[in-house]
Amino acid sequence: MPLSSGNTRVKNARKLARRSSRAERRQFLADGPKAVEGAVGLPGCVVEVFATVEATTRYAALAAAAEAESAVWTLVEDRALASLSDAVTPAGVVALCRFVDRPLPHVLDGDPRLVAVCADVRDPGNAGTVIRTADAAGADAVVLTGSSVDAYNPKTVRATVGSLFHLPLALVDEPAAGVAAARSAGLQVLAADGSGETDLDEADGSGLLEAPTAWLFGNEAWGLPAELAALADHRVRIPIHGRAESLNLSTAAAICLYSSARSHRRTR
Known part of the structure; x- marks a missing residue:
């Protein structure tokens, strides 16, 4: 029964x-x-x-x-x-x-080429969508750092639509430790920053996105703290051609991850 x-x-x-x-x-x-x-x-x-x-x-x-x-x-x-x-x-x-998360060194084993690092992402839907997008873009791992939402929150799990189980996940207390580990794994670190000095379109055209990359994404409301963004190799802004003030975090992550994925496919 x-x-x-x-x-x-x-x-x-x-x-x-x-x-x-x-x-x-x-x-x-x-x-x-x-x-x-x-x-x-x-x-x-x-x-x-x-x-x-x-x-x-x-x-x-x-x-x-x-x-x-x-x-x-x-x-x-x-x-x-x-x-x-x-x-x-x-x-x-x-x-x-x-639980499916693994220690950060294990997640970054094997010469990764594309990783999403989220710092203090609080919204379960955004966190889950970033994981789903990273999976779709062929990323090698996702790292949730700082005071990010619980990866196992029911809303986060649902927003991943199964992608939580498809790619390695690490949970790290300190965002700076996530950045340092990514760099030690041979990844350049690009911070998604609306006031960044590098335009994403220009980065794509210059070949910058062809290198193995860890994209660093910040909080939905205040973005990346200046001291964390300063740890990146480049701060990259997505060009906004209309009147919108900014992009939703998960949308910005999709654009950045797919830009890198496209560049990586071109160089294979």
Whole structure:
């Protein structure tokens, strides 16, 4: 019989809505079929999948993939599933996962060519979208530094649409340490800065973007602190041709990451 919302396993999983519980247990919830698919595709990540009877039928291939990875697939009542999801309309499937972040030196192993470093990014949707964009652009890793939002916040996980499980992730307390590690890995550091001295279009034309690069992105409201931006090799601004004052962080990140990815493909 499907488990009810009062079941001990369901109740314990529900506690992961709190950041303190996630940190203590190093586990989190991935909500929705795309997130669960990504988690199942990462060996050893999934502990258990909770799914309604209807969702189990709808996502039969996903259930089979989870079984192949030795992940427990547990039927739960609709109300129990809803208690594990913060979506307005739950999709009927939620995975209980182990943390996926790795130590920074491991993430930067193997001669990376494109890395996104986020400093003090507070909005879960922005952080998740940067991870998703970095994945789409073929980046080698994402580094969240400083007081950035919890990578395992349900809204962050949902915004990655499964990309959280596709590329290496590191969490670093000090943004400057992330910059130093990137440079030690052979990456030039380009700070995305609206008042930067280098125009992105000019950087693309000059060949600057052809080098292995770590893009440094700052907070949504105040950008990069001057002392952090000063650590970069270049401060790069995206040209704004209309009357908009600035660009959304995740939009700016998409433009910068894809500009580098395009340059890297040209030089292969």
